[in-house]
Amino acid sequence: MPLEFRQEYFVLRVDGDVLEIFTRGAFSHRVPLAWLAVRVQPSIKGRLVVQISSARDDLPLYEVLPKAKVTPGSAVDLVISTEDEPIYRQFFTQVAQLCGRPVVP
Secondary structure (H helix, E strand, C coil): CCCEEECCCEEEEEECCEEEEEECCCCCEEEECCCEEEEEEECCCCEEEEEEEECCCCCCCEEECCCCCCCCCCCEEEEEEHHHHHHHHHHHHHHHHHHCCCECC
16 A cells, blocks of 8 residues: 555555645645655645745655745645644655655654
């Protein structure tokens, strides 16, 4: 069974060496795990933006940024509550272990 994370409006699933992102009412996305970059940034009103995109493979797979930062290129943005960040970190840590990529503590 593939590694999978479900929320009300989206599903994140690892299929082999690819992360699939399914968002209700939108197109799905696929990102090779070797290129996967997840940046968590502050937003407004105690919310966070989880930005899923592709980047150089020498960057950490998952990183929480102290300040919002514009990232060039296309990305899937998920707005979450601050309290939910640990469950996202747990999922993406498992993904990083699958593909031998680091996570910024």
